[in-house]
Amino acid sequence: MRRMAQPHSERYWSDVETWDRERIATLQLTSLQQQLARVGERSTFYRRQWADLGFDPRDIRELSDLRALPTVRKSDYVDSLAEDGPWGSMLAAPLDDVVRVHFSSGTTSAPTPVCWTAPDIRRWTELYARAAYGQGVRRSDVYQVLFGFAWFVGGLGVTTAYSEIGATVIPGGSSETERQIDVMARYGTTAVSGTPSFMLHLAETAERLGRPLTENRVRRIQVGGEPGGAVPQTRAFIERAWGAKVFDGYGSLEFQPIAWECEEQAGGHIAEDFAFAEVVDIETGEPVPDGTPGVLVLTHLDKQATPFVRWWTGDVVVRSTEPCACGRTLARLPGGVRGRGDDMLVIRGVNLFPSAVEAVVRGFPGASGEHQLVIDSSTKDPATGFPTGIKLRAELPSDDPGAADRLARAIRTELTVRCVVEPVPFGTLERSTHKSRRVVHEA
Missing domain, CATH: 3.40.50.12780 (ANL, N-terminal domain)
Structure with missing residues (x-):
């Protein structure tokens, strides 16, 4: 033995x-x-x-x-x-x-x-x-x-x-x-x-x-x-x-x-x-x-x-x-x-890591916690191409139409960056059995 x-x-x-x-x-x-x-x-x-x-x-x-x-x-x-x-x-x-x-x-x-x-x-x-x-x-x-x-x-x-x-x-x-x-x-x-x-x-x-x-x-x-x-x-x-x-x-x-x-x-x-x-x-x-x-x-x-x-x-x-x-x-x-150097976003001089966004979403009442940071043209300055805010796709209660605005305000308050929240129904975002993909790039 x-x-x-x-x-x-x-x-x-x-x-x-x-x-x-x-x-x-x-x-x-x-x-x-x-x-x-x-x-x-x-x-x-x-x-x-x-x-x-x-x-x-x-x-x-x-x-x-x-x-x-x-x-x-x-x-x-x-x-x-x-x-x-x-x-x-x-x-x-x-x-x-x-x-x-x-x-x-x-x-x-x-x-x-x-x-x-x-x-x-x-x-x-x-x-x-x-x-x-x-x-x-x-x-x-x-x-x-x-x-x-x-x-x-x-x-x-x-x-x-x-x-x-x-x-x-x-x-x-x-x-x-x-x-x-x-x-x-x-x-x-x-x-x-x-x-x-x-x-x-x-x-x-x-x-x-x-x-x-x-x-x-x-x-x-x-x-x-x-x-x-x-x-x-x-x-x-x-x-x-x-x-x-x-x-x-x-x-x-x-x-x-x-x-x-x-x-x-x-x-x-x-x-x-x-x-x-x-x-x-x-x-x-x-x-x-x-x-x-x-x-x-x-x-x-x-x-x-x-x-x-x-x-x-x-x-x-x-x-x-x-x-x-x-x-x-x-x-x-x-x-x-705290984050990866190559994942860090700089939003109008504010250094932002995806983990900081996760902290706010996980603590938001009623949210499932599942979310994605979406990188696309909607939050970029059209002249410079620099980001002016973030876009967040999050699973929020479908019977609470004000949840997206409250989450956007919470992120603005906690992280001092402008946020556009795209609410999606529970179960929409893919669950991972390994490592979740929190940052997605879209055209």
């Missing part, structure tokens, strides 16, 4: 979660020095880039020295794959050592592969287990995976992690909605994970079937893949529908995982022993102080197969190094991902 990994204590999976900041920084510097030396030797991409810059990994004496290197973006990775396909010139491990490959969705470019070695997979598992354990998951739990498994990176990660804790794992995936509901009730599922969109879709379906999820035993919901878990109104919406506590999680194909909330629900704790995190100004790339929004830039500290150095996530966050009430000292991301 396989022996389960043992947590550090009843409350913490790993002792690194409570190290003081100086000790964390020391670990990061030592790990960074070793990682850069290895990557510079084994990755063709970085070896060439650093040679052109005159950079030597031995030049790293302090964590701030890393800023001598440029950020690496998705376009750079795509180019590296085209240059040395199919695995790319960033690969830093022999292909014989690669045991897992996951792919991007291919929504912004051709699907891109990211590779893992066996030690990478063990590390991934340990980090996910740490997150789940910090949310209160234990061996006695029955855990149902509601993330997708087809190509998507999240499903297998959480499956192995909850198994590591010793929970009873049901890998359900993100389809067959009614069957998922039946399995939860029949087998006493106590914890689930999936995208916020699928959690809402399941709750809506269960209500329609006369089987409200509040009657189930689920008490912990881990969400990720979308910003909804960090939007207070969306979190509250899900918690009411399920009668369970929602924990926001943040990861990406390139970095799994990045940050996950503990039971305090006060912002995800960054896996700082796995990734060195910088928060920089979206325009200048210069570091911003804690508490100031900026783009998250990440560097792997021990990834072997496909390591990234100064990876531009494009995600706008706020970092805090204040200790959490849970006792963990790892830096946190209060409010989770």
Whole structure:
């Protein structure tokens, strides 16, 4: 019988979660020095880039020295794959050592592969287990995976992690909605994970079937893949529908995982022993102080197969190094991902993220919560082409003709932007079992 990994204590999976900041920084510097030396030797991409810059990994004496290197973006990775396909010139491990490959969705470019070695997979598992354990998951739990498994990176990660804790794992995936509901009730599922969109879709379906999820035993919901878990109104919406506590999680194909909330629900704790995190100004790339929004830039500290150095996530966050009430000292991301830099709309000088609109819609009385931000010519200045407001398509009660105007006023009050609301009947907008498409472009 396989022996389960043992947590550090009843409350913490790993002792690194409570190290003081100086000790964390020391670990990061030592790990960074070793990682850069290895990557510079084994990755063709970085070896060439650093040679052109005159950079030597031995030049790293302090964590701030890393800023001598440029950020690496998705376009750079795509180019590296085209240059040395199919695995790319960033690969830093022999292909014989690669045991897992996951792919991007291919929504912004051709699907891109990211590779893992066996030690990478063990590390991934340990980090996910740490997150789940910090949310209160234990061996006695029955855990149902509601993330997708087809190509998507999240499903297998959480499956192995909850198994590591010793929970009873049901890998359900993100389809067959009614069957998922039946399995939860029949087998006493106590914890689930999936995208916020699928959690809402399941709750809506269960209500329609006369089987409200509040009657189930689920008490912990881990969400990720979308910003909804960090939007207070969306979190509250899900918690009411399920009668369970929602924990926001943040990861990406390139970095799994990045940050996950503990039971305090006060912002995800960054896996700082796995990734060195910088928060920089979206325009200048210069570091911003804690508490100031900026783009998250990440560097792997021990990834072997496909390591990234100064990876531009494009995600706008706020970092805090204040200790959490849970006792963990790892830096946190209060409010989770505030938005993506490339999703940000500028409306007459106001920076607007789709997640801010979602917060207003989810909190609007009578609305289903389903909505779309529509990008078309109706809210653009005909002379300049610049947006002068936003157009929102939202499911509102058909027997309340004034709802659209009230929602438009609420958005104007909360977000200080003009809004044209197009009301549609409940059930009009497509429900997603994976990631909802909130921003749509129309002619």
